[in-house]
């Protein structure tokens with residue numbers, strides 16, 4: 001009896017890898033206490049101005065999706081290794097982290113330069129002051145995540161790896177260079193967690209903040225046996241027929257009128273510049289309405305036989321948009337389906353670090369090959385690869401530059 005129950009459970013897990021993780025009474029009691037406290041007592045938080053319009057239920061859904069993903073990742077370790085008190089602390093921290101992004105992820109601006117974001121951070125800190133899993137007071141709570149194995153909050157900075165030019169010495173096209181920063185690392189993490197839970201994500205930010213670069217980077221690192229991806233750039237000529245065709249070329253017939261991907265794979269469909277399609281005289285954007293229909297009902301109509309429906313499975317949209325371009329925002333009935341995260345303009349410290357790493361990488365790659373002595377790469381601060389170590393000694397001996405010039409280049413690179 002027990003065995004057949006287990007078999008059935010395994011089968012269900014196989015059939016639906018996106019089923020919510022099984023949580024016990026302890027976890028339930030923590031979440032049931034915290035949800036009304038953080039959401040119920042703070043209804044004004046979800047009404048504050050965001051980078052684009054969001055709905056309250058969207059905040060709750062985003063929070064749940066992040067909690068589910070965290071539990072899916074860590075539940076086995078939590079249950080096996082932790083005492084009840086430690087488990088409670090971990091669940092509290094998961095809730096704080098997920099709620100912070102669920103409610104506060106769509107505030108405009110990267111730091112607390114935005115008054116509303118500042119207010120949110122203050123309220124959030126006051127609210128979790130009595131919890132055992134208190135978010136650190138230093139800096140912004142968004143700069144931290146909770147590591148259940150260490151049992152404490154850790155700075156995202158730790159996960160940012162220094163850019164290293166290709167070890168083989170191959171030239172990399174400038175547009176392909178991507179320098180990880182705190183912002184890109186944490187948003188990459190959030191999109192990964194959402195795709196795992198099969199929830200749609202929308203990054204919203206000004207031009208050139210790196211939205212497309214982060215999603216492209218994420219798609220490149222997806223495991224092909226789990227996630228298949230495709231990209232469509234929306235523009236003012238994109239209509240629902242174009243979009244439907246693009247999706248139909250990526251899915252295959254599963255059974256009857258159902259289309260999707262084989263063996264539980266997900267089709268991550270990256271829609272760039274979501275708000276660019278033309279707004280017609282009825283105030284609608286046809287591709288946006290098609291997306292809404294697919295997310296809400298999972299169906300297309302066969303364009304040659306309109307009485308026929310095609311059921312679409314395994315499809316997940318991941319999107320970006322610039323709120324100052326195109327139609328600015330899109331139909332709220334679609335927007336509410338997304339977990340929305342704001343993509344702030346990087347501050348000057350981040351920009352300097354990005355430029356420094358690109359310049360250092362370029363010098364490491366090219367100086368030795370093409371120029372006979374120019375810059376001492378002691379300037380690139382820490383040597384990042386075997387190239388830079390050799391290069392520094394190599395160039396010092398051949399360098400015709402005055403020491404003041406070298407010092408100034410060094411100084412600029414280091415900044």
Ligand SMILES: Nc1ncnc2c1ncn2[C@@H]1O[C@H](COP(=O)(O)OP(=O)(O)OP(=O)(O)O)[C@@H](O)[C@H]1O
Pocket residue numbers: 175176177178179180181184205206207208209210211212213214320321322354
């Ligand atoms: N962290 C980074 N490291 C290196 N290059 C970056 C980084 N972030 C952005 N870039 C570069 O900046 C440029 C703009 O980035 P991207 O196209 O991703 O911006 P976007 O937010 O999608 O802008 P838009 O709203 O105009 O589409 C690209 O050339 C990209 O390679």
Ligand SMILES: [Mg+2]
Pocket residue numbers: 211212213272273320
């Ligand atoms: Mg873009």
